[in-house]
Structures are given as structure tokens and as C-alpha cells.
Amino acid sequence: MTEPAPHAPSLYAATAHEAPERPPLDGDAACDVCVVGAGYTGLSTALHLAKKGRRVIVIEANRVGWGASGRNGGQLHSGQRRDQETLEDWFGFDRARALFDLAEEAKHTVKGLISAHGIDCDWREGLIHAVHKKSWLREADHEVEHLIARYGWDGATFLDREALARAIGTDVYFGGWRDGTAGHLHPLNYALGLARAAEEAGVRIHEGTRALGLDGEAGGARRVKTATGTISASDVVVAANGYLDGLCAEIDAHVMPIRNYVLATEPLGPRASRLIPLREAVADSRFVVHYWRISADGRLVFGGGETYGHSDPKDLKAFVRAHMLKIYPDLADVKIDYAWGGTLAVTMNRMPYFRRLRPGVYTAAGYSGHGVAIATLAGKLLAEAIEGDTSRFDVMASIPARAFPGGRRLRHPTLVLAMSWYALRDRLG
Numbered sequence: 001m002t003e004p005a006p007h008a009p010s011l012y013a014a015t016a017h018e019a020p021e022r023p024p025l026d027g028d029a030a031c032d033v034c035v036v037g038a039g040y041t042g043l044s045t046a047l048h049l050a051k052k053g054r055r056v057i058v059i060e061a062n063r064v065g066w067g068a069s070g071r072n073g074g075q076l077h078s079g080q081r082r083d084q085e086t087l088e089d090w091f092g093f094d095r096a097r098a099l100f101d102l103a104e105e106a107k108h109t110v111k112g113l114i115s116a117h118g119i120d121c122d123w124r125e126g127l128i129h130a131v132h133k134k135s136w137l138r139e140a141d142h143e144v145e146h147l148i149a150r151y152g153w154d155g156a157t158f159l160d161r162e163a164l165a166r167a168i169g170t171d172v173y174f175g176g177w178r179d180g181t182a183g184h185l186h187p188l189n190y191a192l193g194l195a196r197a198a199e200e201a202g203v204r205i206h207e208g209t210r211a212l213g214l215d216g217e218a219g220g221a222r223r224v225k226t227a228t229g230t231i232s233a234s235d236v237v238v239a240a241n242g243y244l245d246g247l248c249a250e251i252d253a254h255v256m257p258i259r260n261y262v263l264a265t266e267p268l269g270p271r272a273s274r275l276i277p278l279r280e281a282v283a284d285s286r287f288v289v290h291y292w293r294i295s296a297d298g299r300l301v302f303g304g305g306e307t308y309g310h311s312d313p314k315d316l317k318a319f320v321r322a323h324m325l326k327i328y329p330d331l332a333d334v335k336i337d338y339a340w341g342g343t344l345a346v347t348m349n350r351m352p353y354f355r356r357l358r359p360g361v362y363t364a365a366g367y368s369g370h371g372v373a374i375a376t377l378a379g380k381l382l383a384e385a386i387e388g389d390t391s392r393f394d395v396m397a398s399i400p401a402r403a404f405p406g407g408r409r410l411r412h413p414t415l416v417l418a419m420s421w422y423a424l425r426d427r428l429g
């Protein structure tokens with residue numbers, strides 16, 4: 001048996017609420033549903049199923065929230081990862097509308113779980129979108145106008161260049177809008193809160209327990225093998241997202257792991273309120289998005305930069321700081337206390353990959369950087385599907401997904417080339 005890896009050395013790990021160590025699986029076990037992975041997808045699935053009276057065991061190779069769910073930018077966005085007009089072009093208005101409604105529900109589900117279970121995760125309303133190219137401003141405004149006109153959405157306030165500069169403490173952007181229904185949170189404490197709520201509802205969580213294989217079994221039950229025992233379950237949910245690492249070939253073919261990086265400055269004191277007076281989150285329009293927010297203890301938490309190969313930059317603090325200084329050159333004197341990386345999963349079309357892979361085996365993954373809301377929703381829809389009502393799960397599962405060309409090993413060079421090209425376009429402005 002290998003020891004579970006500790007949480008990445010992030011601001012989040014340093015400010016995480018105390019959580020019990022959950023012992024590894026010890027011997028064979030049986031349950032209704034076995035969930036593999038304790039991030040938002042797995043924990044939300046487990047919680048929603050347990051509330052319906054199902055016996056659920058979650059196994060996590062490391063610690064609860066060890067993956068992207070404990071390391072991300074903490075931004076809770078409105079909408080799906082792709083804009084509504086694109087979805088209308090692909091699927092027609094009615095399906096696009098159903099996807100929009102689910103995304104709105106995703107956001108409200110996160111807020112609802114936080115309040116219903118008293119999850120202390122520094123939730124704060126407000127997220128600003130900042131447009132980095134003048135020529136994109138019209139298109140960005142149009143996107144929001146379309147939401148207002150066709151979807152009756154009333155979350156947005158437009159910001160011209162001056163108003164935006166006042167709101168985010170930098171004049172490098174050309175305009176944008178404020179989404180008063182989105183916001184930000186402490187991602188690891190949100191995951192830990194979901195785990196506590198799931199346990200209170202009767203879920204068993206085993207940390208340090210890696211699924212080594214999924215087998216069928218006579219009588220229709222599934223078996224999940226681990227180094228310390230086997231779990232028999234009527235249904236299995238694979239919720240390993242970017243950390244799947246070959247466990248399931250079909251998911252692997254459709255989602256691609258990408259490394260993305262975040263830093264946290266030292267506490268900024270009164271300077272924090274001068275930077276972002278309302279302490280909202282901010283995300284820009286780059287292909288490799290820059291995203292940031294002020295943490296509850298007054299630090300700038302800034303995400304920027306990705307890698308598509310197999311290794312992280314040697315000096316993570318310097319790597320992300322260079323991105324931060326493009327937006328906030330005045331912060332050159334500020335000390336960087338933490339920098340860390342995390343693995344997210346993208347799909348070819350940047351829409352998530354929800355599937356019933358075979359009877360009794362489900363997955364949701366590939367949120368393409370939009371998982372705080374949609375992974376939480378995934379758990380709710382997976383629970384509904386396992387309970388027999390697949391109607392809403394199918395709205396997501398019917399989104400077509402193409403496998404990445406080149407298979408597991410060869411797809412990487414192709415992706416590196418494609419992604420590097422878009423990242424270069426960002427740099428060229």
C-alpha cells in the first residue's frame with residue numbers, strides 16, 4: 001500500500017479547516033454505490049445519493065479535496081463553459097436553453113449546499129469579466145446582451161474602461177461586466193464541507209485508497225479493486241477527472257489533463273481594498289485565462305499560465321508572478337507566499353463529458369476549467385440517474401464528445417502544438 005499524498009502546499013492547505021484523517025479501506029465491503037475520487041464530483045454524488053437513502057462508499061487515492069477541487073481559483077461562474085450562441089448553433093435553442101438552465105441550477109446548487117450544510121468556505125458574491133482586446137469588446141457585450149434578451153438573465157452590469165479600472169485596480173483591460181450572481185470561495189474548505197455533509201448523511205469515505213481496476217461480476221454487481229480490499233456495488237461512479245491516470249480507457253480518450261498554476265501573495269492589508277474595492281473575483285478573456293480574487297485574509301490569489309507537457313515550471317512563484325505583473329506591475333514589491341499547480345481536464349469541445357459507460361458505470365469529467373459549479377451539479381445529476389431518472393443527466397450526456405486524436409500516448413504532442421498556438425496568440429495580444 002502506498003501512503004496518500006498530502007495536499008499541495010497551497011494557501012488553501014495552510015488555511016484549511018481541521019478534517020479527520022479517514023482510514024483506508026480495510027478488507028472487502030459492499031454498498032449500493034461506490035464513488036472513485038473525493039473532489040466535487042465524487043463528494044456531491046455521494047451526498048446527493050445518501051440523502052436519497054443509498055449506501056455509498058467513496059474511495060480517494062489521497063486526501064479529500066487533494067485534486068483540482070482543493071487547488072483551484074475558487075471562482076463560481078454562471079453559464080456553461082461555452083457561450084450560449086455557440087450552444088444554439090450546435091444544438092438549437094431548446095437544448096441550449098436546457099443547458100443554460102442546468103448551469104444556473106449548478107450555481108444555485110453550490111450556494112444552496114453551502115447554506116444548507118453551514119459550509120464555512122468564505123463564499124463571496126461578485127465576479128468581473130475583463131476583456132483584454134479592444135476588438136473583442138463588442139462581441140463580449142453582445143454575448144451578455146444575448147443572455148438578457150433571449151434568456152431573461154439579469155445578473156450583469158456593464159463596465160466601461162474607466163469603471164472597470166476602478167473596480168479591479170488596473171487599466172490594462174478595455175471593458176467588461178460584473179456578474180452579481182457568480183462569486184468566489186475557498187475551494188478546499190468547500191470540498192471538506194461537502195465531505196463532512198456527506199458523512200453526516202451516512203457516506204463512508206476511505207482516504208489513501210486507490211481504485212486499481214473496475215470489473216464486472218456475476219449477478220450484475222460491479223467490483224472495484226484496491227490494494228487493501230474489494231468493494232462490490234450495484235453502481236460505480238468514476239470521479240477522478242484530470243487525475244484518472246489510465247483507470248478507464250474510454251474516459252481517458254475523451255479528457256485531457258492540463259496543468260494550471262496559482263499563487264497567493266502576502267496579505268496586502270489596506271492595499272487589497274484599493275485593488276478590488278468590492279473584493280470580487282476577476283477573470284479575463286484570454287485563451288489561457290488569467291483569474292484572480294482577494295482571499296478572506298486579504299491576499300491576492302492569482303491564477304495564470306498552463307503547461308501541457310509532463311513537468312511543472314521549476315520556479316512556480318516566478319512563473320505565475322510574471323503573469324500577475326502584466327496586470328498589476330505595482331505589485332512588484334509584494335512577497336509571494338505560496339505557488340502551486342493543479343491538474344484540470346479539458347475535452348475537445350470544452351463541454352463536460354458525462355456518460356453512462358456501461359450498465360452500472362458512470363462518469364462526469366472534463367469540465368474544462370468550469371468545475372466548481374458544474375462538477376457539483378454533476379453529482380446531483382449522477383445521483384438522479386442512478387436512482388432511475390436519467391432525463392436531466394441525459395441533457396449533459398447527449399453532448400457529443402470526440403476522442404482526442406492520437407490515443408493516450410500520441411495525443412500529447414498534437415495538443416501541445418494546438419494549445420501553445422492559442423497561448424502564443426494571447427501573448428501577441
Ligand SMILES: Cc1cc2nc3c(=O)[nH]c(=O)nc-3n(C[C@H](O)[C@H](O)[C@H](O)COP(=O)(O)OP(=O)(O)OC[C@H]3O[C@@H](n4cnc5c(N)ncnc54)[C@H](O)[C@@H]3O)c2cc1C
Binds near residue numbers: 075345
Ligand atoms: C489550478 C486550477 C484552477 C482552477 N480554477 C477553477 C475556477 O476558478 N473555477 C472553476 O469552476 N473551476 C476551476 N478549475 C477546475 C475545477 O477545479 C475542476 O473542474 C473540479 O475541481 C473537478 O472536480 P473533480 O471532483 O471532478 O476532480 P478532482 O477535484 O481533480 O478530484 C479527483 C480525485 O480523484 C482522485 N483519484 C484519481 N484516481 C483515483 C483512483 N484510481 N482511485 C481513487 N481516487 C482517485 C484524485 O486523487 C482526486 O482527489 C481549476 C482547476 C485547476 C487545476
